[in-house]
Amino acid sequence: MANIIEPTIFELSSPGRRGVKMPASDVPVTALPPKDLLRSELPLPELAEVDVVRHYMKLSKFNYSVDDGFYPLGSCTMKYNPKINEDTCRLPGFLFTHPLQPIETVQGNLALMFEMQEWLKEISGFAGVTLQPAAGAHGEFTGVLMMAAYHKLRGDTKRTKMLIPDAAHGTNPASVGMLGMQVVTIPSDDRGNVDLEKLKAACDDTVVGMMLTNPNTLGMFDENIEKVVNMVKDCGGLMYGDGANLNALLGIVRPGDLGFDVMHFNLHKTFSVPHGGGGPGSGPVGVSQRLVDFLPSPLIGIVEEGDADTAPLYGFVSPKNTIGRMKAFHGHFGGGLVRSYTYIAMHGPDGLKDISQYAVLNANYLQARLRDTYHIPYDRICMHEFVMEGRFEGSDIRALDISKRLMDYNFHPPTNYFPLIVSEALMIEPTETENKDTLDRFADALIKIAEEAKTQPELLHNAPSTTQFGRMDEVKAARELVLCCWLPENYEQMT
């Protein structure tokens, strides 16, 4: 039997214990539906409020978070999330408005969303924005649907291929796969740019477009970006930009100006929506003029112009050739848009530029401090992140070991094994919200770990050793597939 550090909420249950009670009914009694429509039992836990609080408090302490310390998880932009966002998104006017209320009663929400559309357009250089998508991948799917609809409406039915660089995030090809399109992988050249020769060879009249992350997942801004965009456009394709790396570009360059046709924003990366241990995020999508008529429906628009005395009336509008609805209601309003709106409002144009400049400075500083110790396969000025190899000549130490050892130094590890084109990749994104001392401590730790790899490799193999939990048996999890638990009294019948 495994040792149990904290029982599950089911194991903590004791029949008859009460937590929060509901008031007694104040209406005359109605008979329940016929018995054959009722459930026979409700096998859910029974606990007191204090049991619940202690349980989740205990669990919270098993987590490492941005509020605890440095979390340089590449591609994820784990910046500090301002606390004021937590208050603004919980204002009663936001919390307690129903998504189907008449528009006259929710002008505050609609004005906020309208402004958010305008701000994101301005920041990115796009002609239209939808706030509906729930996360980055959802935004990608939205974008790919629009690209397909664009060609379809023009009767251009031959186009079935999407060009995707080998360094791309898995959601890019997966979004394309959801539409049954074919993925053509484009390699990177030795400076980390798109290989122009290979791209040229792939560009023909069967191309839907290209999905490009820029800066790419190596943290490199493509030095030939204008050539890449032109090549794709010359063959009739559309350019998709994966905006996961927008934290490098605020006030630096606008993807719309570079010729991109569509891009998703990850508000949960760039604009400080906290990651929540895996969401909720928010993935608005911006488009160029060519695609505005294809945006999901509805968008927020002005349905009655205002004048000097009256504010305009905000409401919903539907684009002419809309791809349809991406989710129920209007997007991740409360926990997403309100937080990001607060954040952008507090930064203004100069503050946004500072964010990107310091995000890039911090990444380059770390890169400079680690260059002599770790191999950096694409070594030039990086943007907001960089990728180094987590391995050493003549050693069996792997990126995973280095990552686990970093936990012993009380850091969250970088992203491992992504992008796939760097062997033993360690992808480091410090963000702008870390100070020099933290970066120095982190660099010192990595330099020390490189030394340990030579002198005491078992420290790395056995890491982490100072954390509450050690390495997990992932094979056992996949083989036994224990995916849920039950009340103790139900175990026998369920297993």
Next chain:
Amino acid sequence: MTYIPISPAERDAMLKTVGVKSLDDLFDAIPKKHRFPELNLPAALTEMEAAAHLSEMASSNENVREHLISFLGAGAYHHYVPSVVDHMLRRGEFYTAYTPYQPEISQGTLQAIFEYQSLMTNLTGMEVSNASHYDGATATAEAVNLAYAQYRGKRKKIVMSPTVNPQYREVIRTYSQGMGLEEAGDDPTQTEVTPEAMIAHIDESTMLVVVQYPDFFGRIFDYTKLINAAHEKGALVCVVANPTALLMLKTPGDMGADIVVGEAQPFGIPLWYGGPYLGFFTTKKSYVHKMAGRLIGETVDSRGNRSYVLTLTAREQHIKRERATSNICTNQGLLALGCSVYMSVLGKQGLQEVANLCYQKAHYAAAELSKIDGFGLCHTEPFFHEFVLCCSKPASEVNQYLLDNGILGGYDLGKDYPDMQNHLLVCVTEMNSKDEIDTLVEILKEM
């Protein structure tokens, strides 16, 4: 306001280490003519100013706690959220962590989501649950993807009841644009459709049948016969369920459903003007490899401690890329935690009380409303906490009249069902006191 913790002197030292003179020099790779655009955005606010500005925007709404009495549901429900829920969600350890890629230092999130999966399977009567979807609509669309994958695209017909939430049906259509699906059953003029009538649409080419429970009009049907008939033809059945109703009603699992999905917003998530919410997705163990989304499994660590990891990741985008079961990556982790805290702190009895209050109050409201001249109940089937009120006037007029009197009426069904212009979908939860219901009745009597 800035959150950058670097002094000018530190900045200069860092620039020196990097080997550039200024911050601007870091951006030489950017095409010069597009470099450093002037952004036309409002000037920065301090925290104090931002707090005031946002307060003002929020208070220009009329909300259902301070201004309006609400009988609006239709996919988003106003329920009481115990205080504990938000206290737990505000733990920085939970809300400022990423997806638990490093299990040694993410056991809090992992165990909490494992428990969420367990709460959902016990609630729905199913065998497995994933770690969440964006919302109920996208979870339903992912059920279509599962069925499509299950038949490897060889079956292309989907039979859908017109009484599945209209927005969910729209999202299914958006999602499935590349599949070339054939659709049957979804005729918004055939709203009296019974589960038995759906059976006629099911044949050997049907991959999936989608029904809602209770249906969009609030009616409770036992889908057992429909499910058996679908299984005879080899089709899968997805039931879109309201979790509050499941606290009282026979589970879709008991009826034999293959997939049970839905919107778990009623479990501890504020209305928040429509999101973020929490899509749940449960199924049978035999479909687990075709299922989308993250899955947490139990294991042990190197020290013999019971622990949890993301498992069966080979289905997912970062491994399978274009052949993944779905592209989903970030999901609704924190809200799944909130849902678990909600269920735990109310516990079995508290949850049963919520369900019973919804049922009792909705039935009281229905009985009283149907006594008013010119109003009547549209259906005779059992219902849970929503029902359709037939009015002698267009529902839009009724709603406007109610709004003028501080009441958010029901959902105007004429928006989605052309023959239902005079039909109002009314929702009553534990938040509605008898006084509120009586007020609604009084005002409608005067109309």
